[in-house]
Amino acid sequence: MTSPDSPTAEFDPDGAGKEMALTDFEWSLWRVSSAFLRWQSECASVLAGATLSGHDTAVLHTIKYRDRPKGLSEISRLLGRDDTANVQYAIKKLLVLKLIERVSGRSRKETIYTLSQKGLQLTKEYRRLRKELLVTSVGKLKDVEGALKASAEMLELLSSFYDTASRRASTSHQATAKP
Secondary structure: OOOOOOHHHOOOOOOOHHHHHHHHHHHHHHHHHHHHHHHHHHHHHHHHHOOOHHHHHHHHHHHHHHOOOHHHHHHHHHHOOOOOOHHHHHHHHHHHHHHEEEEOOOOOOOOOEOOOOOHHHHHHHHHHHHHHHHHHHHHOOOOOOOOOOOOHHHHHHHHHHHHHHHHHHHHHHHOOOOO
16 A cells, blocks of 8 residues: 555556555455454353344443433434334344333334343443453554544544445436436
8 A cells, every 4th residue: 555645656546546445444344344243242142141143232232322211213323324124123132132121102213212230231241241352452452542543533534435425326326227
């Protein structure tokens, strides 16, 4: 990969180097995303004594986030998900496992959820196991806090680029689609 001020950067007028760097990043993103979801699933499933997917676990932790109840739309927004049916499925699963409870609301749209005592215990144990298995390992990296903060900022920025490109692709496709 060349830096912008490298002598070879000027010989890449069509952006092939940037495209290759983005492609390499995307492959890494797929792998880290899969590994992260696998970690969440394995850790939470062991602690819950039932099979939980990484997405189920993400919904559980989102409900716990900032220790206040949340509704379906807030959970979806915080996770950056627009597939509310899948979020609803995870909520139903967490309710059946008694990891969360309904707080109020007459309809699905108005209902808010909070963690049950069982869910609170699971997230506490999850945090303990995460610290033991991950934080300790990650902590061995040089300047890990700075690197993780910079990575998080870059991922947030790239997320906005992907969202914008997704909207553009959708509207571009709709405009060129033939009936």
